[in-house]
Amino acid sequence: MTTTALASLAHLAVRDLSVSFQTDGEPIRAVRRIAFDVKPGEILAIVGESGSGKTVSSRAMLGLLPRTARIEGSAQLDDTELVGLKGEAVRRVRGDRISMIFQEPSTALDPVRTVGWQISEALRSHRPLSRKAAMARAVELLDLVGIPDPEVRVHCYPHQMSGGQKQRVMIAMALSCDPELIVADEPTTALDVTVQAQILDLLHDLREKLGTAIILITHNMGVVADLADRVAVMFQGEIVEENSAAELFANPHHPYTQHLLAAVPHLGKPRPAIMDEVAPPPVASRVVMAMRDLHVSFPGRIGSPPVHAVRGVNLDLHAHEILALVGESGSGKTTLGRCAVGLQEPTGGVIELLGTPLGSVSARDLRTLRRRLGFVFQDPAASLNPRMSVGACITEPMKVAQEGTVGERRARAAELLEAVELPVEFAERYPHELSGGQRQRVSLARALVMRPELVVADEPTSALDVSVQAKVLEVFVRLQHETGFACLFITHDLAVVDMLADRIAVMKDGELVESGTADEVLRAPREDYTKALIAAVPLPDPVEQALARQRRRALRAATRQ
């Protein structure tokens, strides 16, 4: 095998790269002898779920791992060996030849320095430039990444910019020294979907303009389909499949790739078979929860006006239906969800819950009323008390309500564990022994223990890996069909909504923008915002996504006029 001939072609050639972490017990083998190439101007996506080693492998190349890491193998950038590079040599490579874009732009920028200072600092550490020349270059770079009024914005501090703009600044910093390779580690994960679309467009354009090679690390198949030329799929520290993006999506070979692609919710695709196996119950006309002209505002900081989180929302939730409340961060959807169950007091308007107006009930009656409700939260790590066994967590609502004997509670816990497809023995175990998806299923079991009429689920799957999310959603929908609870499903993920919602309500800046049946809202949206939101969702299929990108550009051009 002539690796030398290959090296002259490839920009980055990774061979037999392994990373293991020393611990008290057995060393953890995070990356196991992986190999891949990145050619000049190519975008290679490394896809994997949490713990697959995708981030560790790229950080190993830049020497960004803690001391406990042991790195073996080779990673050559042209003729420079990156593994084992130390001190000044590694500093010269970082930022100059390889640069990184991180997931969270708000923590990756220094809050006490202007963005211009930070960009010129990155420049001046690698190039002999005067302060003035560096600043001029910073303005150019900000212009390149699409920041309006770069001459003014260059003097801004990070907190004066939005999340998307901060990520643009991060990209400008990464580009500052014309690197040969950019490592983008989940560059859009922390961003809203409409902002994500803009950043993806930017990366797309920059690649066309500059021809920089990019390693894109992500878990989001839509992002991969949008940007990548080639895709390497990682699973448990190994690359299980590598192919061109078009081929990989069209024709996955490895069982894991097939499993992963099948699990990804796909906006616009027919619902998976399991969701339709049980016929949806007839939508009854009885209203379980009604909101009339609801307002919620929080007092602002001293000297600043109050924040209006919810402004004049009217919403009805009928028995047996799943109503998805959709919106981007800060749209007020979570606040509305908290209002729906009396956790947040509205500053105006009326909420009627299960036939009782919330404003007039006493604290005691509210508590009794709440026993007919269930909740599922976003963070599987924080939603169960780590000091209580799974069985105790599930039956806590019964204990609070002083319902049933110890034996009856145990039986109910077993019954529910079975319903969420977990082994009954799990009742004895503790939450931290379970995976995130299993914990969310336990949360669901707890929400259902009192046979509630209404369940509020706030982003129940957005912290989970896709292959795990699929199972949780499947269990959720099956139980909803079986027991017929009404559900307010709060999420930002339209693809998930498409899988399960009967009706959809779209929120923006505290107001309800559009609502209707799932088909109406997703297939024939009336409002521009809804249209933009749907157009921004990256589809996990390169062919469809290329078309979607064109449509989105057309839509943006149309709305600008």
Added chain:
Amino acid sequence: MPSDTTFADKPSLDQSHFCADPEKTKLGAIDELRTEGPISSFWSDAWRALRRRPLFWISVFLIAALTMIALFPGIFTSESPTHCELGRSMDPSTSGHPLGFNRQGCDIWARVIYGARTSMTVGILSALFTALIGATVGQLAGYFGGWLDGILGRIVDIFYAVPIVLASVVVMQVFRDRATALSVVLVISLFAWTPVARVARGAAIEAKASDFVTASKALGLGKYAILLRHILPNSIAPIIVTATTSLGTFIVLEATLSFLGVGLPPSVLSWGHEIANAQVTVKTHISVLLYPAGALALTVLAFILLGDAVRDALDPKSATR
């Protein structure tokens, strides 16, 4: 041939498509359900981690021995610590008196053995009471927040600002010669609970923000029930750690007060008194000073080692479990 994938497995240099051997990858590992193996609760995990540490066993052995000495000093010496003959003043060690005699002609070994009880009592009870006071104040302040947190927080600040030795000197005047080990415990508890309170407050604030607390609130669980069922069990670990690590300093504090003459009355045996009395002969017979001081150092060391081991086992950030 290694079992892992290597680049040599790839079909060609173009490597337009590469797929690992599906046989090698166990897909069952995705969201595996683990039902075997011991159940691991927080405390059983901590115990497992603790068990592996030699320092933990050394400290446990020392503390067990000290506890025996404190409870049954008669087993370790047949001499009475108060049987003193001036004629034996500063005599070297003889049979039955391994450490010799001090200036008053009392058996040093016996006095060191009988002094253990005071140190152990003061140390353990002070740690217990400071933990109780600190945990109560801290948990209430952290959980309820608002004006209560404001008031309790300022009280904590005030007590934190007072130098504890100075405060003890003043307050111990109240007891004068009626002072017992319990009065020293009382004074220490009164002034040394603030570190525990700060830790307990932080833990309560952290636990309060968890979804499981919101879930319980939404279920209709009362305020105090949430505090007892959810907040306290999730804050107990850092409270225990703070209490154990400060136990050693309380023993030193008692010795300091007794040394200064404001702690226990001379009638109560204490290592602090022994050290104070040994001062006069420090130039000629340093050993008289070294024995009680050594016993004190060993005891404090035992508790600090225990505190360190417990912290490593309970604090998920410091340990790799």
